[in-house]
Amino acid sequence: MPSIRHSLLLTLLAGVATATTSTPGWSLVQNGTTGILANQMIIVSPTLALMFDLAGTGGPLQINGKSAWGALYDLETNTPLALDVVSDTFCAAGSILSNGTMVSVGGDYIEELSEAYSAENGTNAVRIFEPCDVPNGEGCLLYDDPAVIHLTVPRWYPSAIRIYDGSLIVVGGSFNFSFFYNTFTENSFEFWPPKDHGAVRDSPFLDRAGPANMFTRMFSLPDGTIFMISGNQTIIYDIEKKTETRLPDLPNNVKIANPFDGTAQLLPLSPPDYIPEVVACGGTTTTEGILPIELSSQDPASSQCSRIMLTPEGIKKGWIVEHMPEQRMLPEMLHLPTGELLIINGGQTGYSGFDGVYDPVGNSNADHPNYTPTLYTPTAEVGKRMSKEGLPTSDIPRMYHSTVTLTPSGSFLIAGSNPNVRQNLTVTYATEYRVEHLSPPYMALERPILSNVPKKVAYNTEFTIDISFPEECGTNPSIKVALMDLGYSSHSFHASARLVWLDATLSSTVNHGQKTNTLKLTTPPNNRIYPPGIAWIYVTVDGKYVSAGSRIMIGTGGSPPVQDQGRQMSWPTLS
Numbered sequence: 001m002p003s004i005r006h007s008l009l010l011t012l013l014a015g016v017a018t019a020t021t022s023t024p025g026w027s028l029v030q031n032g033t034t035g036i037l038a039n040q041m042i043i044v045s046p047t048l049a050l051m052f053d054l055a056g057t058g059g060p061l062q063i064n065g066k067s068a069w070g071a072l073y074d075l076e077t078n079t080p081l082a083l084d085v086v087s088d089t090f091c092a093a094g095s096i097l098s099n100g101t102m103v104s105v106g107g108d109y110i111e112e113l114s115e116a117y118s119a120e121n122g123t124n125a126v127r128i129f130e131p132c133d134v135p136n137g138e139g140c141l142l143y144d145d146p147a148v149i150h151l152t153v154p155r156w157y158p159s160a161i162r163i164y165d166g167s168l169i170v171v172g173g174s175f176n177f178s179f180f181y182n183t184f185t186e187n188s189f190e191f192w193p194p195k196d197h198g199a200v201r202d203s204p205f206l207d208r209a210g211p212a213n214m215f216t217r218m219f220s221l222p223d224g225t226i227f228m229i230s231g232n233q234t235i236i237y238d239i240e241k242k243t244e245t246r247l248p249d250l251p252n253n254v255k256i257a258n259p260f261d262g263t264a265q266l267l268p269l270s271p272p273d274y275i276p277e278v279v280a281c282g283g284t285t286t287t288e289g290i291l292p293i294e295l296s297s298q299d300p301a302s303s304q305c306s307r308i309m310l311t312p313e314g315i316k317k318g319w320i321v322e323h324m325p326e327q328r329m330l331p332e333m334l335h336l337p338t339g340e341l342l343i344i345n346g347g348q349t350g351y352s353g354f355d356g357v358y359d360p361v362g363n364s365n366a367d368h369p370n371y372t373p374t375l376y377t378p379t380a381e382v383g384k385r386m387s388k389e390g391l392p393t394s395d396i397p398r399m400y401h402s403t404v405t406l407t408p409s410g411s412f413l414i415a416g417s418n419p420n421v422r423q424n425l426t427v428t429y430a431t432e433y434r435v436e437h438l439s440p441p442y443m444a445l446e447r448p449i450l451s452n453v454p455k456k457v458a459y460n461t462e463f464t465i466d467i468s469f470p471e472e473c474g475t476n477p478s479i480k481v482a483l484m485d486l487g488y489s490s491h492s493f494h495a496s497a498r499l500v501w502l503d504a505t506l507s508s509t510v511n512h513g514q515k516t517n518t519l520k521l522t523t524p525p526n527n528r529i530y531p532p533g534i535a536w537i538y539v540t541v542d543g544k545y546v547s548a549g550s551r552i553m554i555g556t557g558g559s560p561p562v563q564d565q566g567r568q569m570s571w572p573t574l575s
């Protein structure tokens with residue numbers, strides 16, 4: 001096995017693009033390399049994915065005579081462009097703000113590596129990437145000067161999402177170098193731009209969830225409160241009232257925060273009620289606090305997916321448990337424009353990180369890669385929601401520090417994997433630079449084409465776009481319109497990801513023999529249902545023809561914090 005993998009690796013490193021086995025419908029193609037380890041990944045323009053690495057992995061992509069630790073990956077040419085990053089971005093978090101600017105927060109400082117790469121201490125860094133639409137990224141800049149702009153406290157392994165006023169909430173992390181568990185746990189929240197004059201807010205929830213509480217999974221709910229999962233603890237945090245309301249623990253002793261990385265996602269939100277539901281998958285039932293040296297890379301991960309409806313009745317009912325077709329440590333879960341979710345990456349056994357357990361494989365604390373994704377259909381009945389049928393199988397392990405994102409074209413970009421302290425090309429679970437492109441069946445069909453999409457729309461407003469679609473759809477096909485945040489991928493959490501369905505009415509006009517199809521769409525009622533900022537519109541026609549994504553700014557496009565906008569709704573009190 002290792003030797004087969006090794007020769008495959010050499011073939012692929014030689015720059016040969018290969019198609020791997022797939023059943024008709026979905027396809028998986030390897031094409032392109034990232035040049036840095038894609039430890040974090042976010043789509044920042046119609047053609048670019050921004051990636052961050054550790055300062056010191058020592059990958060092949062160079063800048064200023066040294067290995068780069070930031071890159072803009074060109075989705076059209078499948079090539080990376082090195083980005084000049086000043087501070088160490090290792091295990092930072094990030095999101096896009098209400099004005100379209102991408103912000104990366106927190107990171108690392110490993111003295112020896114940082115000196116070798118002249119990286120600055122990134123533990124409290126706030127890095128700013130202003131919107132940049134140069135197709136190949138040439139000249140796009142990252143502002144990174146922790147001495148000038150920084151968080152209140154150092155945070156390594158924090159998590160961050162965009163909230164109702166377009167700022168970021170930044171949660172938890174480690175205030176000093178932690179090995180495996182969070183031993184220097186920063187049990188607090190802060191915001192960027194800052195609230196409370198920069199004071200941090202202490203969190204009993206993070207304290208309870210520790211020491212496996214890093215990269216808290218969290219979601220902006222449609223009333224503006226935040227649902228959080230860390231360890232097996234869950235709360236609703238009310239930012240305005242500054243209250244934590246305890247909700248039911250994840251069932252059956254399953255935990256999903258780092259270093260016990262499972263994943264979680266907010267299911268698509270539908271008008272008119274936008275009832276939020278969250279699903280949490282994978283992780284482990286291992287008791288937190290057991291010394292890593294007493295844990296094994298062969299310990300089975302959890303196959304559990306638990307789902308909760310965040311209404312008074314839903315909370316009373318609690319988590320409904322199902323099982324994936326496989327166990328998963330280090331999976332990631334993200335939306336398709338058609339409303340299903342993809343569960344991908346990770347292994348079937350072990351834990352996050354490297355060189356921690358008594359029997360690492362290579363250096364990996366996890367083993368038995370999951371080479372085939374699972375599709376989760378939220379609208380199906382319990383027990384029938386998950387399937388691997390027709391999904392392609394890769395031959396590239398995507399273990400710790402791997403990432404995935406939906407792209408504007410509608411295919412998924414899969415990158416990264418490095419359960420090693422720095423670049424290691426010879427070990428089992430070597431540093432992975434190869435990119436894979438996973439295409440849902442719609443990528444091989446005729447694509448609907450969107451035109452006249454406005455650049456910016458207000459909340460609770462009707463607007464129109466034009467659409468052309470295949471002849472065979474007839475005059476009155478079913479239409480589903482997804483408004484999506486494509487999220488920020490890191491550590492098995494796709495932060496800020498969101499899908500909100502838009503009400504849509506199709507009409508056709510014939511002018512000089514030329515037929516035009518117009519979609520009348522309604523934006524979400526307010527800034528709490530879709531936090532203000534960049535969104536991508538994808539249209540699905542007749543359930544199978546899916547357009548590429550069109551970028552649109554939702555809200556005023558103003559810098560955070562922005563005022564409440566649109567029509568406010570009333571919600572039952574959960575917190």
Ligand SMILES: *[C@@H]1O[C@H](CO)[C@@H](O)[C@H](O)[C@H]1NC(C)=O
Pocket residue numbers: 017018029031032075076077078
């Ligand atoms: C790989 O990507 C490049 C750039 O988009 C493209 O020209 C080439 O055809 C692709 N190769 C395969 C095998 O898909």
Ligand SMILES: *[C@@H]1O[C@H](CO)[C@@H](O)[C@H](O)[C@H]1NC(C)=O
Pocket residue numbers: 109111121122123124153154
């Ligand atoms: C890195 O910066 C943080 C925040 O200022 C500071 O607390 C920490 O001591 C620094 N680390 C080192 C090794 O200098």
Ligand SMILES: *[C@@H]1O[C@H](CO)[C@@H](O)[C@H](O)[C@H]1NC(C)=O
Pocket residue numbers: 176177184
């Ligand atoms: C951070 O960790 C280092 C190494 O374990 C230790 O020497 C130092 O005292 C710690 N700093 C704080 C503020 O806890």
Ligand SMILES: *[C@@H]1O[C@H](CO)[C@@H](O)[C@H](O)[C@H]1NC(C)=O
Pocket residue numbers: 232233249250251252253254287288
């Ligand atoms: C959550 O974790 C704590 C600490 O390990 C444990 O005592 C508790 O039973 C767990 N809750 C559930 C529902 O498994």
Ligand SMILES: *[C@@H]1O[C@H](CO)[C@@H](O)[C@H](O)[C@H]1NC(C)=O
Pocket residue numbers: 362363423424425426427
């Ligand atoms: C890669 O990892 C193996 C296993 O720990 C180790 O023996 C080897 O020295 C590492 N190589 C590099 C370049 O660090």
Ligand SMILES: *[C@@H]1O[C@H](CO)[C@@H](O)[C@H](O)[C@H]1NC(C)=O
Pocket residue numbers: 097099100101128130131193559560
């Ligand atoms: C967006 O807002 C942030 C925070 O105020 C600011 O740093 C950034 O420059 C703004 N970007 C634009 C394009 O206005």
